[in-house]
Amino acid sequence: MSLAEPAALPVATSAAPRLHLLKRFMGRFRASLPAYLLLLPSLVFLALFTYGAMGRVFVDALYQRATPKAPVRFVGLDNISAVLADPAFTGAVTNNLIYAVGTAVPSIALALLFALALSRTHAVSSALRAALFLPVLIPMVAASALFLFIFLPNVGLLDYYIGRLLPVLPNWLGDPDIALYAIMIITIWKNAGYYMLFFLAGLQAVPEDVMEAAHLDGAGPYMRLRHIILPELKPTFLFVTVIATLNAVTQVDHVFVMTQGGPSNATNLVLFYIYQQAVEHYDIGKASAATLLTLAALMGLTALSFRTMANREGGP
Amino acid sequence: MNLIDRLYKDAPLATRGEITPKLGFALTVLLAIVWLIPFLWMVVATLRPASDGINAMAELMPSLKPTLDNVRDAWEIGDFPRYTINTTIICTGILLVQFVTITLAGFAFARLDFAGKTPIFYLFLMQLMLVPVLLIVPNLSLVAQLGLYDTLTGVMMPFFASAFGTFLMRQAFEAIPTELEDAALIDGASLLQRIRHIYVPLSMPSFSAFAIISVTSHWNDFLWPLMVINSPDKRPLTVGLSVFTKTAEGTQAWGTIAAGTLMVIAPLLVVFLIFQKRFISSFVTSGIK
Numbered sequence: 001m002s003l004a005e006p007a008a009l010p011v012a013t014s015a016a017p018r019l020h021l022l023k024r025f026m027g028r029f030r031a032s033l034p035a036y037l038l039l040l041p042s043l044v045f046l047a048l049f050t051y052g053a054m055g056r057v058f059v060d061a062l063y064q065r066a067t068p069k070a071p072v073r074f075v076g077l078d079n080i081s082a083v084l085a086d087p088a089f090t091g092a093v094t095n096n097l098i099y100a101v102g103t104a105v106p107s108i109a110l111a112l113l114f115a116l117a118l119s120r121t122h123a124v125s126s127a128l129r130a131a132l133f134l135p136v137l138i139p140m141v142a143a144s145a146l147f148l149f150i151f152l153p154n155v156g157l158l159d160y161y162i163g164r165l166l167p168v169l170p171n172w173l174g175d176p177d178i179a180l181y182a183i184m185i186i187t188i189w190k191n192a193g194y195y196m197l198f199f200l201a202g203l204q205a206v207p208e209d210v211m212e213a214a215h216l217d218g219a220g221p222y223m224r225l226r227h228i229i230l231p232e233l234k235p236t237f238l239f240v241t242v243i244a245t246l247n248a249v250t251q252v253d254h255v256f257v258m259t260q261g262g263p264s265n266a267t268n269l270v271l272f273y274i275y276q277q278a279v280e281h282y283d284i285g286k287a288s289a290a291t292l293l294t295l296a297a298l299m300g301l302t303a304l305s306f307r308t309m310a311n312r313e314g315g316p
Numbered sequence: 317m318n319l320i321d322r323l324y325k326d327a328p329l330a331t332r333g334e335i336t337p338k339l340g341f342a343l344t345v346l347l348a349i350v351w352l353i354p355f356l357w358m359v360v361a362t363l364r365p366a367s368d369g370i371n372a373m374a375e376l377m378p379s380l381k382p383t384l385d386n387v388r389d390a391w392e393i394g395d396f397p398r399y400t401i402n403t404t405i406i407c408t409g410i411l412l413v414q415f416v417t418i419t420l421a422g423f424a425f426a427r428l429d430f431a432g433k434t435p436i437f438y439l440f441l442m443q444l445m446l447v448p449v450l451l452i453v454p455n456l457s458l459v460a461q462l463g464l465y466d467t468l469t470g471v472m473m474p475f476f477a478s479a480f481g482t483f484l485m486r487q488a489f490e491a492i493p494t495e496l497e498d499a500a501l502i503d504g505a506s507l508l509q510r511i512r513h514i515y516v517p518l519s520m521p522s523f524s525a526f527a528i529i530s531v532t533s534h535w536n537d538f539l540w541p542l543m544v545i546n547s548p549d550k551r552p553l554t555v556g557l558s559v560f561t562k563t564a565e566g567t568q569a570w571g572t573i574a575a576g577t578l579m580v581i582a583p584l585l586v587v588f589l590i591f592q593k594r595f596i597s598s599f600v601t602s603g604i605k
Contacts, residue, residue: 149574
């Protein structure tokens with residue numbers, strides 16, 4: 001309260017401030033009304049399919065049916081503990097972690113290589129960029145159909161060309177020790193070109209004159225990469241890592257088409273496990289519990305990357 | 317050497333003699349060729365006659381007697397025209413509704429001041445991480461409750477609101493000078509009229525960027541339509557292709573699979589090759605699809 005403002009009389013304060021507050025709130029609400037109306041269509045769908053869906057996951061995870069036809073009953077945290085005790089789920093989590101690291105690291109490294117090599121725009125580099133970007137466009141299902149043949153034992157593309165150099169031909173998709181890595185190759189092939197675009201955009205922020213000055217001071221290509229380019233690309237790395245992790249959790253179409261999670265669950269990933277529980281076993285309780293655990297893990301990642309994302313979208 | 321000199325002609329003079337960048341470039345050229353091999357095989361295998369036998373299937377040299385038999389077989393076995401129509405309906409339906417929701421919400425964030433702006437902004441931002449595909453289980457039960465199980469509308473609904481699109485439009489609208497809007501305000505234009513006649517026409521590049529991202533990502537959606545759709549005649553291309561692949565794989569008809577895959581991805585590839593620059597810049601803005 002400023003000095004110029006006369007102090008309110010104690011008599012008047014009994015009823016007026018509350019009314020005043022309500023009035024101010026109403027005024028603010030009325031002024032905000034057009035904005036709320038504009039946001040309403042989006043908020044309805046967000047409420048139904050994002051936040052409402054999260055609420056339903058919470059509730060569904062607490063209920064279970066004794067038999068498929070029986071009514072649901074409250075079971076508390078039983079679903080969660082059942083999922084955590086399910087070797088198929090823990091196996092899927094382990095697979096997913098290996099898969100996330102094994103796809104994110106190589107595809108980001110390749111993306112950086114591609115971007116560094118193709119940062120100058122001319123006809124040749126544009127053609128190469130397009131070639132590396134093509135896999136990003138096609139459906140994962142189509143990529144899987146092509147790679148089914150590439151990995152086909154004996155007559156497939158890989159065995160036909162590389163197999164002659166190897167003493168023993170591995171069964172790429174049939175061997176539980178190899179299948180997960182075969183699946184990872186598709187993901188790397190499909191995503192490296194996408195991440196390349198972000199590095200290409202990031203590289204434009206590296207000032208050319210600083211690079212030239214560093215060279216004059218005797219810094220070789222490696223030194224310039226290590227001390228000028230990489231520090232400049234740090235936000236890009238953070239951002240691409242978040243997307244790559246998200247992709248590792250949400251892209252499972254190739255598992256469905258190529259291996260169905262097999263052989264012996266070697267390529268089962270978490271989202272495919274959720275799909276199996278819901279669609280093949282009709283176990284909504286367990287599927288919801290697994291979804292809940294996945295969401296919790298992603299929320300952790302979100303908390304880590306929230307500031308990056310908010311800044312990228314221009315802040316609230 | 318002449319070609320390499322040409323490629324590096326606008327590099328700083330001092331760095332032109334360095335070897336490492338050239339090695340990196342050579343490695344990238346090599347990998348780009350490897351990257352294209354699956355596509356090359358697809359085209360070669362599509363045109364290969366069945367008489368070449370299974371052992372020649374992997375051969376990347378085109379057959380000397382090219383044939384369209386595989387294309388005809390794929391066309392007859394799979395119901396690709398039907399699948400294409402379904403996918404087109406899904407992508408168009410999603411895009412049209414998204415245009416409305418993201419324009420309105422984007423405008424609210426760009427130009428209006430309202431109570432609770434920050435929490436609502438974060439509500440939208442969270443959706444970038446909580447991608448609908450993670451919530452397939454609860455969303456399937458909601459779609460079923462709404463009576464939309466096994467309908468194309470059911471496939472579309474979870475994507476009607478788009479945080480990414482909202483942020484993209486907000487950015488576009490913020491760049492439009494307020495003077496234009498003030499002039500319209502003096503002329504008595506209502507809020508919706510101003511959006512419709514000033515903001516939307518000036519933001520076409522952002523709309524087209526969003527359309528490219530939205531259509532390519534929903535053209536490629538698989539797990540969600542697989543769960544929602546039950547009738548064969550409502551399958552989108554991806555689900556149709558997976559069923560088709562399963563059938564043809566049993567009979568080792570790899571030429572037919574290659575032809576089917578080619579038919580599914582050809583529309584996207586053709587559009588991409590025509591609008592290459594625009595596609596690439598749209599994907600750069602996309603971040604999260």
